[in-house]
Amino acid sequence: MSQSRKYLTSEEKSFILQWTxxxxxxxxxxxLLRRNKATISRFLKRYKATGTLAASPKPxxxxxFTARDDRSISRAYKFNRTASTRSLNGILExxxxxxxxxxxxxxxxxxxxxxxxxxxxxxxIRKPNVIKRLRWVxxxxxWTVELDWKCYIFSDECSVQLGRKNSQxxxxxxxxxxxxxxxxxSHHQKIVCSMFWGCVSYNGVGPSSLYGVP
Numbered sequence: 001m002s003q004s005r006k007y008l009t010s011e012e013k014s015f016i017l018q019w020t021x022x023x024x025x026x027x028x029x030x031x032l033l034r035r036n037k038a039t040i041s042r043f044l045k046r047y048k049a050t051g052t053l054a055a056s057p058k059p060x061x062x063x064x065f066t067a068r069d070d071r072s073i074s075r076a077y078k079f080n081r082t083a084s085t086r087s088l089n090g091i092l093e094x095x096x097x098x099x100x101x102x103x104x105x106x107x108x109x110x111x112x113x114x115x116x117x118x119x120x121x122x123x124x125i126r127k128p129n130v131i132k133r134l135r136w137v138x139x140x141x142x143w144t145v146e147l148d149w150k151c152y153i154f155s156d157e158c159s160v161q162l163g164r165k166n167s168q169x170x171x172x173x174x175x176x177x178x179x180x181x182x183x184x185x186s187h188h189q190k191i192v193c194s195m196f197w198g199c200v201s202y203n204g205v206g207p208s209s210l211y212g213v214p
Contacts, residue, residue: 008035008043013053016040065100065108072096073108081171085109109172117178119169145202153206155199 008016012033019029026044030037047053076091077083083091085102092098092105109115125133143149173180199206 007055008039010053013043013047016043017047020044065098069096069098070108070112072098073105074112074114077109077114077172081173082169083172113174113176114172115174116170117173119171150202153199153201155197155206157198158196160194160196 012035015033016029019032020026024032026037026040029035030040033040072092072095073088076088076095080088080091085106089100089102089105092100140148195211196208197211198208
C-alpha cells in the first residue's frame with residue numbers, strides 16, 4: 001500500500017475497525033497499513049461521532065461569483081441567444097465588468113440549465129385561421145369513412161428553394177423555454193422558387209404537378 005493516497009479506502013476502514021477491536025493500537029494499525037498514525041486517529045474519531053464509514057462531504061472551492069453575476073449572465077445570453085461563450089464573455093466584460101473565461105461562462109450557464117439547442121422551425125398560423133380550422137374540424141367530427149370521407153380529395157402544395165444554404169441554427173435556451181414562440185423562426189419569409197402540388201384520397205395518391213420558377 002502506498003502512502004501517496006490521500007483518503008482511506010473502504011477496505012482500509014474495515015481493517016482499522018477490525019484490528020482495533022482485536023486490541024491493536026493505533027500505531028500498530030498505522031504500521032500495518034503504512035499510513036500515518038494521525039490518519040488512523042482522525043478516522044476513529046469521526047467513526048465514533050457519525051457511526052458510518054462514509055467520508056464527510058467536502059466543501060470544495062468557494063463560489064467566486066454572486067447571484068447578481070448569475071443574473072447578468074442570464075440576461076446576456078437571453079439577449080444574445082446565438083452568441084458563443086467567447087462572445088458572451090466579451091459582452092459581460094464590457095457591460096458588467098465581469099472578468100471570466102468563456103469556460104466559466106459555460107459552466108454557469110450549465111448550472112442554470114441553459115444549453116445549445118438546434119433552432120426548431122414552426123409554421124405561423126394566425127389566430128383567425130386557427131378559429132376557422134377548429135370550426136371546420138368540429139363541424140365534421142361525426143363524419144364516417146364510407147358516407148363522407150371517401151367522397152373527398154385532400155390536396156396540398158410544397159415550395160422548394162434551390163441554391164439556399166440549409167444550415168442549422170443553434171441557440172441558448174433551457175428546457176422550460178422550448179415551446180416559447182419567439183424562439184421559433186417562421187416560414188412566411190421564404191422566397192418561393194418552385195411549387196409542387198399533389199393530392200390524396202381514400203382510393204390512393206393522385207397526380208402531382210410542378211409549377212415553373214418565377
